[in-house]
Amino acid sequence: EIVMTQSPATLSVSPGERATLSCRASQSVNRNLAWYQQKPGQAPRLLIYGASTRATGIAARFSGSGSGTEFTLTISSLQSEDFAVYYCQQYNNWPPWTFGQGTKVEIK
Amino acid sequence: EVQLVESGGGLVQPGESLRLSCAASGFDVSNNYMSWVRQAPGKGLEWVSVIYSGGITYSAVSVKGRFTISRDNSKNTLYLQMNSLRADDTAVYYCAKYLDPRIAATGPIDFWGQGTLVTVSS
Numbered sequence: 331e332i333v334m335t336q337s338p339a340t341l342s343v344s345p346g347e348r349a350t351l352s353c354r355a356s357q358s359v360n361r362n363l364a365w366y367q368q369k370p371g372q373a374p375r376l377l378i379y380g381a382s383t384r385a386t387g388i389a390a391r392f393s394g395s396g397s398g399t400e401f402t403l404t405i406s407s408l409q410s411e412d413f414a415v416y417y418c419q420q421y422n423n424w425p426p427w428t429f430g431q432g433t434k435v436e437i438k
Numbered sequence: 439e440v441q442l443v444e445s446g447g448g449l450v451q452p453g454e455s456l457r458l459s460c461a462a463s464g465f466d467v468s469n470n471y472m473s474w475v476r477q478a479p480g481k482g483l484e485w486v487s488v489i490y491s492g493g494i495t496y497s498a499v500s501v502k503g504r505f506t507i508s509r510d511n512s513k514n515t516l517y518l519q520m521n522s523l524r525a526d527d528t529a530v531y532y533c534a535k536y537l538d539p540r541i542a543a544t545g546p547i548d549f550w551g552q553g554t555l556v557t558v559s560s
Contacts (some may be wrong), residue, residue: 364546366483373532373550374483379542386548417483421545425496427473429483 332356332420336430342438349405351433353418358398362422365394365403368432369414377416378403405435413437439462440549448556454523454558460516460533460551468511471536474518476529478552486531489517501527505547511556523558530555 332355342348353363361381366374376385378394381401391406405412418430446458458474474486487497487507495507505517516533533551536544 362543362545366547373553374547375550376546376548378536379537380545383542385537385546396557418482419545421543424484424545425488426498427485427545429485430480 331426332359332399332423332428334418334420334428334430336416336418336433337356338433339431340434342424342436343408344438346407347438349412349435351416351432351435352404353396353401353403355399355401355410355420357423359420359422360395363394363396363401364419364421365392366417366419367412367414368417372416388400408435440535442535442549442551444531444533444551444554447531447556449557449559450523451560452524452558455519455521456458456523456556458518458531458533458554458556459522460518462514462516462533462535465535466511467509467514467516471539472507472509472516473534473536473547474505474507474549475532475534475547476527477532478529479524481529484529486487489516523556525558528556528558 335354337352345372363381365378368374415432441463443461473488489507504522508517531551532553534547535549537546537548
């Protein structure tokens, strides 16, 4: 099973600033990596798949990069609605599909 | 429009059983890979079970032998039969549809249900 590790656990950012979230895989997942956003009381929402392809309707301020074992989600200018928990997920070796433990982006 | 509506959650005692349902609309569950994903209170996401379009199923080690995923094509509904429930099965259970495999390898989940809470406690 591939283990996904996200850092940091919590990121404090001011509105308008850039946020950079990291995700590391215990072995290569090529570019089979997705990112999700989850707000309290809601289901997750797909942001990015294929490491860097934005899902339908996702704002351009969200971007993903990386391959192999190291990945990054960047939110270029944080809006109030972006404060949430973000999860990465690998889908290179499955089942099981595995998720990181999440990064909470909070208001500084 | 794709919709997934879960039902069947509730409070049960350890060792009891529960069946979750997920009514789908806007697409055919029979032609898609479908999964259940759970989230314990205050914790992250954990994949639970998958059913392939061809009917093959797999489950996470943590639920193997206790949980069974199935579907009723005539009702366009996904199920999760949960037996021998334990306290650590307490979670919100989400029904999940994978992104069209013609777009990406099977894995990204583009539609989620609203979730149904299962609480296992004496």
